[in-house]
Amino acid sequence: MAASHQNESGTRWWRKTVFWKVAAFLVGVQVLIGVLAVGLSAYFAYEESLDLVENSLRLRVDGLAEEIERRVPDLTSGPTSLPLPLANDLATRFPDPIVLVDQEGNVIRTIRPDPRVFGGGETSGDAPLPADLATKLESGDVVIQISPSNGNSYGVAPLFDAAGFRVGGVVVIPLDRSVDRELEETVSALRRAALAVALLAGLVAIMIGGVLTWAIIRPIRLMTSSVERIGLGNYAERLDSARDDEFGRLSQSINMMAEKVEESFNSLVATDRLRRDLVANIGHDLRTPLGGILGHIEEARRHLQSGDVDASRTSLDSADRQVGYVTRLVEDLFELSLLDSDVPPLRLEPVPMGELVQQAADGQRGLFAIDDTHFEVEIQPGLPVVDADGTRLLRLLQNLLDNARKHAAAGGLVSMTARFQDHAVEVSVTDDGSGIASDAIEHLFDRYYQGNTARTRTGEGTGLGLAISRAIAEAHGGKLTVFSETGSGTTFRFILPIDRRAEV
DSSP states (O other): OHHHHHHHHHHHHHHHOSHHHHHHHHHHHHHHHHHHHHHHHHHHHHHHHHHHHHHHHHHHHHHHHHHHHHHOSOOTTOSOOOOHHHHHHHTTTOSSOEEEEETTOOEEEEEOOOHHHHOSSOOOOOOOOOTTHHHHHHHTSOEEEOOTTTTOOEEEEEEEOTTSOEEEEEEEOOOHHHHHHHHHHHHHHHHHHHHHHHHHHHHHHHHHHHHHHHHHHHHHHHHHHHHHHHHTTOTTOOOOOOOSSHHHHHHHHHHHHHHHHHHHHHHHHHHHHHHHHHHHHHHHHSHHHHHHHHHHHHHHHHHHHTTOHHHHHHHHHHHHHHHHHHHHHHHHHHHHHHHTSSSOOOOOEEEEHHHHHHHHHHHHHHHHHHTTOEEEEEEOTTOOEEEEOHHHHHHHHHHHHHHHHHHSOTTOEEEEEEEEETTEEEEEEEEOSSOOOHHHHTTTTSTTOOGGGTTOSOSSSOSOHHHHHHHHHHHTTOEEEEEEOTTSOEEEEEEEEHHHHOOO
């Protein structure tokens, strides 16, 4: 059972990667090409060898005829009788039968190959002589016919007497064993060469196939590992996309996908954090005002039960004011939570800064008149148009003016200046109030801080105005600072660099 599990694991491992499949395919193709090349080479080499064998056999058959002419004393009447020594010698010349014929092609004598020389194997049987043997003899040429496919091979040489007249011929037929012997070394060499070439081609094919396959599979494996890590939550994972090919373009596409996934994930995280912070802030910050509302309602109920309608109405008016405060507090908490997120949701649009500053001043001018506070505005002509969230910048300026109006001296002065310098728009709001102690300045932008009444609800505001103002400034890439001394008034300065977030 363990062996079976091991085999299944091995099979699964084999199937999990395409490396070996691709490598085996490439190696198989290359080995097949090598074998075909070797086969074609062997074929042409064999054809060339047949030509050499034909020439060799021609010389041997011609030499056989010359030997008979030389050793037979009288060939006038043809090769009718041969000396015994010559007959024995002729039996050792070819592993195939030697047939002596007269000049018309009639068989005179057949000499079998000596089995002691050529082995005791089965020798070729008597084969029919060529039909045109007489014509071949009459031509006087040595003729060699090699046909390995059908076994119809033979060699013919004419015999001449001492006077030069043709008296017959010698025929070696069939010539199969002689051809096989002549080709034996060649065939053996071709086999050895084919085996060596096949082994070498296979080895080279495995090496080349492995290298090529690894070059293809390795980038895919790296991509797969990176995608798996991204799938496991490592959204910052990136692939090397320096290659200028399909793998490089695929890596770039995967990186773009990972960036979008990371952005989406970060957005979800930020949204969830915003939700938690908002719920926590609301739960914490609404507890006291909601308790006050319930207290006023209970008080109004008691007065109504006792018949004091005016006191009941007064308590309900107080509860109504508390409800208004809670509404503003929830809105400010939601706004501050949005601005504190990693990517504040700004609605960017072209904003003429001169017109925006003037709009903020006009919106507060009536309140300054009611409080009998002098209000001066100085706007440098030609302020640039910036790419910003105009609604939120307007709120920032209104918060600064509202804060200055509340803390200015009775019948005092509040001034607002706007100018362009050092590639930035600078808006300053100054009041002539009592100023801020140095130990309080560092807490001025904290939530709910209201001077000496920190974290109280006695004022008109929610205590979040300055915190929201600074968050708006930083969301636009700017900054909001304060300069103050006790008894010398206070100046808030908002600086918005236009080289980062705006255009002229």
